[in-house]
Amino acid sequence: MEAESLAGSMNGAPLAVSGVVHTLPREQLIRRLTQLAGVGNIDEAMRCLTEYVxxxxxxxxxxxxxxxxxxxxxxxxxxxxDLVRRISTALSDNYSRTTELEKCVTLLQPSFERLPAECRAPPGMSQQYCSLLFCVGRVRFALLLLFEDQMILSQERLREAALLAAYGASFVEGHGQRNDRDFELTEREVECLFWIAEGKTSDEIAVILGISRNTINNYITSVMRKTATKTRSEAIAYAVRNNLV
Structure with a gap:
């Protein structure tokens, strides 16, 4: 299925992207999101929505x-x-400059911004990102999407994604964050998390801690298993949210 082209605006300039998107039909997506939200798997739910658009x-x-x-x-x-850490200040500044009326008007409407000059997108990714703002109760959320260069994004699908993201995020609010840990990280695992957050590689952490690279990777794998995360970035974000580092 070929998605329609999207023309957005960034600082008054039109945004045009090109490409083809192949995704699950809407009905299958909704069934999948219902299953994931029901068990509180917000990570996989957001991944499905990302692929959908x-x-x-x-x-x-x-x-x-x-x-x-x-x-x-x-x-x-x-x-x-590293990109998350660098963009957090820009997000805060942009949000504080937006009036309450502008925030209400932009709900569920896709908008496009450029990453700050000091931020480098991953290879093959556009320097622009899409932001979808929505509310769950009194709490405002934003789903920020990175996409490949020359990729078509459908405005209709983006709006649908905002609505479905609100559905998924409502389960996060309902279940609450896992601040009361039902797992325990070892001292070494916490040390590895800290050094990853500082931007160190496995080889560098091995030198710092005086143990082998394979042992470091085993610690990191254990952390991701205990925190139900799939990447180092997700593990660090989870650890920071729950005051583990």
Missing amino acids: GAARFLLARYDLLQEQGLNFIVTSNWPF
């Missing part, structure tokens, strides 16, 4: 936590960690 990476943020120190505003993400 033809994007490549997602970041779900709580705007009410943007002003807090750290990365507590992140609900779930598979953006590179």
Whole structure:
């Protein structure tokens, strides 16, 4: 199925992207999201929505936590960690400059922004990202999507994704964050998380801690298993939200 082209605007300039998107039919997507939301799997739910609109990476943020120190505003993400850390300030600044009326008008409407100059998108990704703002009760969320260069995004599908993201995020609010841990990380696992958050590679952490690279990777794998995350970036975001590092 070929998605329609989307013309958005960024600082008054039109945005045009081109490409073809092949995704699950809407009915199958909704059934899948219902299953995932029912068990509180917000990570996989956002991944399904990201694929549905033809994007490549997602970041779900709580705007009410943007002003807090750290990365507590992140609900779930598979953006590179360094990019998340750098863009948090820009998100906070942009949101604080937006009037309440503008925030209401832009609900469920896709908007496009350019990553800050100091931020580098992953290889093959556009320097622009799509933002979908929605509310769950009194809490505002935003789903930020990175997409490949020359990719078509459908405005209709983006609006649908915003509505469905609100449905998924409502389960996050209902279940609450896992602040009371039902798992325990070892001291070494927490150390590895800290150094990953500092941008260190497995080889660099091995030198710092004086143990082998394979052992470091085993610790990181254990952390991701315990936190039900799939990437290092997701594990760090989860750890920061739950005050593990």
